[in-house]
Amino acid sequence: MPTGAQVAAYHVRPRRLSTTSISSSSSMITILLVLQLLSLYVLGAQENASEALLKFKSSLANADPPLADWNSSIPPCSGNNGNWVGVLCFNGYVWGLQLENMNLQGQIDVNSLVSLPFLRTLSFMNNNFEGTMPDWRKLGALKSLYLSNNQFSGPIREDAFKGMTSLKKVCMANNKFTGNIPTSLESPKLIELRLENNQFTGNIPAISSDHLKVFNVSNNQLEGPIPAPLSKMDASSFLGNKALCGKPLGSACDPPIPPPDLEPFIGDSPPSSPPTVAATTSEQKSPARMAIIIISVVLGLFLIILLLLIYRRSHNSQRPQLGREVSPSYDDEKSHVAVAAAAVVTSTNASEISGSSAKKGEQQPGKLSFVRDDRHKFDLQDLMRASAEVLGSGNFGASYKAVLVDGEALVVKRFKQMNNVAKEDFHEHMRRLGRLKHPNLLPLFAYLYRKEEKLLVFDYVYNGSLATNLHGKHSAEQPGLSWASRLKIIKGVAKGLAYLHNELPSLTVPHGHLKSSNVLLDNNFNPLLMDYTLGPVVNSSQVHQILVAYKSPEYEQTDRVCKKTDVWCFGILILETLTGKLVAKYLAQGCGQYGADLARWINAIVQEKSTNSTQVFDKEMEINNERCKPEMEKLLEIGIACCQENLDQRLDLEEALKQIEQVQEWSADDLRN
Numbered sequence: 001m002p003t004g005a006q007v008a009a010y011h012v013r014p015r016r017l018s019t020t021s022i023s024s025s026s027s028m029i030t031i032l033l034v035l036q037l038l039s040l041y042v043l044g045a046q047e048n049a050s051e052a053l054l055k056f057k058s059s060l061a062n063a064d065p066p067l068a069d070w071n072s073s074i075p076p077c078s079g080n081n082g083n084w085v086g087v088l089c090f091n092g093y094v095w096g097l098q099l100e101n102m103n104l105q106g107q108i109d110v111n112s113l114v115s116l117p118f119l120r121t122l123s124f125m126n127n128n129f130e131g132t133m134p135d136w137r138k139l140g141a142l143k144s145l146y147l148s149n150n151q152f153s154g155p156i157r158e159d160a161f162k163g164m165t166s167l168k169k170v171c172m173a174n175n176k177f178t179g180n181i182p183t184s185l186e187s188p189k190l191i192e193l194r195l196e197n198n199q200f201t202g203n204i205p206a207i208s209s210d211h212l213k214v215f216n217v218s219n220n221q222l223e224g225p226i227p228a229p230l231s232k233m234d235a236s237s238f239l240g241n242k243a244l245c246g247k248p249l250g251s252a253c254d255p256p257i258p259p260p261d262l263e264p265f266i267g268d269s270p271p272s273s274p275p276t277v278a279a280t281t282s283e284q285k286s287p288a289r290m291a292i293i294i295i296s297v298v299l300g301l302f303l304i305i306l307l308l309l310i311y312r313r314s315h316n317s318q319r320p321q322l323g324r325e326v327s328p329s330y331d332d333e334k335s336h337v338a339v340a341a342a343a344v345v346t347s348t349n350a351s352e353i354s355g356s357s358a359k360k361g362e363q364q365p366g367k368l369s370f371v372r373d374d375r376h377k378f379d380l381q382d383l384m385r386a387s388a389e390v391l392g393s394g395n396f397g398a399s400y401k402a403v404l405v406d407g408e409a410l411v412v413k414r415f416k417q418m419n420n421v422a423k424e425d426f427h428e429h430m431r432r433l434g435r436l437k438h439p440n441l442l443p444l445f446a447y448l449y450r451k452e453e454k455l456l457v458f459d460y461v462y463n464g465s466l467a468t469n470l471h472g473k474h475s476a477e478q479p480g481l482s483w484a485s486r487l488k489i490i491k492g493v494a495k496g497l498a499y500l501h502n503e504l505p506s507l508t509v510p511h512g513h514l515k516s517s518n519v520l521l522d523n524n525f526n527p528l529l530m531d532y533t534l535g536p537v538v539n540s541s542q543v544h545q546i547l548v549a550y551k552s553p554e555y556e557q558t559d560r561v562c563k564k565t566d567v568w569c570f571g572i573l574i575l576e577t578l579t580g581k582l583v584a585k586y587l588a589q590g591c592g593q594y595g596a597d598l599a600r601w602i603n604a605i606v607q608e609k610s611t612n613s614t615q616v617f618d619k620e621m622e623i624n625n626e627r628c629k630p631e632m633e634k635l636l637e638i639g640i641a642c643c644q645e646n647l648d649q650r651l652d653l654e655e656a657l658k659q660i661e662q663v664q665e666w667s668a669d670d671l672r673n
């Protein structure tokens, strides 16, 4: 975004020119002329911007209807307001394009954007752009570039970002990029780089920006050592690759293979003595000798490995094995939980070791604390023996599904941003969570306390989350959620929330992290809230970044959250459930500027509702069923009333629940008639 100073500086250019050409006789005339020139200049700039954007639009496929209001009858910007959809303005200038979720295809005509001097941010996320990476270098002043969730493919040239030294955020996740990660991405100002879920190969370049906060290359085909500056990132940022090694992953890297020109020295003349001309000549003449050397080295290595294996076997049979035995069929990602758990074991401090069966001197796992009496207990070793897979990585860290030997499926969630709370306070809070009991809450049943990280253990829920059910692929066998299911889910969520509010009246925001991936669905599509009531133990410096509640308008405006903040999160959940529109990226850390984007997301739904109330609903529901439609509309009204920025106008939870229950009663009546 251009600063006022930048814009002023830009205005000054024509002023200097004009002052030189005007005589100094009358300063008044000068000022008038300057102002006139200035306004001509601004008008000119507006026209340029219109032209540039219309040229850009003409290169797109499917631009109408989403960009239908892009036309020259009105300038793209008035002050800080964008008159054209997706155009971000400052002081009358275009500083960004945010063309997301529009099903856009075709070419991105970078050249046409060159004449927008203050363009700093571009987002084309969640569209259908295909083909190779456009050449952005002509937009050298760009600060953020969001291309995630498209179909871009092929390799990216090494110098694709050369000279773009202002880049702070680059998001290219969920495309089909191949080849190496371009080294030109090493912008010194980089804060965020997201490349996950592509097909990048080779090594990770040494990206070393001091500002880097978000980095993700998971689910590519990368290999080799993780560069040292990136070792401070979370391990989940590197999962699902071909063969990455080093910190923060558990796997150590192999020592580097000696360069080929050193090989002739092995077992021959000492490395320090330079090869004689005679020796060199004889080596060149004797490939057979080379082959013998290579074979002996390979045989030697084979023997060493064999000896190591024999030693490990006899060693292991003498003492219990720590960590899961990784069967050869497990892929890298699945075995990672064992690595994670092993990390917990090896660094557990002695006072936490479960005592009863511990033999002196043996390494023991940390002790799991169980918070419910109605569950059978097991220890961390059982967990480590479990087969495991990564479910995903959220704002806190990764979550793993682990199936115990007896077939019980669990979810282990790692939390790293909970290390500022005193140990006893943490235990007390976990016990408090353990006492909560409601049909719409997923119960916490065990946890592990370590200073640097915490593990929380829950039941695995087979039907997935509301998010995956809403936004995943649907087919005849797996249809989308029906209206009745959605209503049942919303009602259950409201009841779970109301229970938390009643049970925890002293908490400012009793849930604090409500979003569709934190609502799981049991076999009967009853919702189960998870990740609730974590606010009191999350590091206060990170709550804003991590918890959804802290992305609310009131937090942005007043730095405070309140009970109605949960209602705001609930309102968004209702709108997402009814429209099927993806909101996750607006709530996620990083990609996208939060406040304005989310407000726009809500407003777009409100506007769509007023122009065509059927259009706004997810087509997967029975939108043409005349008996359901009034109910859907009523629920939508409630959702909107929960999303009001103004706290006085926003429903309180009790009222929202009451109104939602009425929707269901009408539904039952309707169906009976």
Ligand SMILES: Nc1ncnc2c1ncn2[C@@H]1O[C@H](COP(=O)(O)OP(=O)(O)OP(=O)(O)O)[C@@H](O)[C@H]1O
Pocket: 391, 392, 393, 394, 395, 396, 397, 398, 399, 411, 413, 458, 459, 460, 461, 462, 464, 465, 517, 518, 520, 530, 531, 546
């Ligand atoms: N108990 C569970 N049973 C089944 N799936 C689960 C369970 N817990 C989490 N998941 C799913 O695993 C995935 C990762 O969850 P995780 O909680 O780590 O991230 P998130 O919900 O996306 O973000 P956040 O960390 O902000 O809560 C999500 O799709 C979530 O719905």
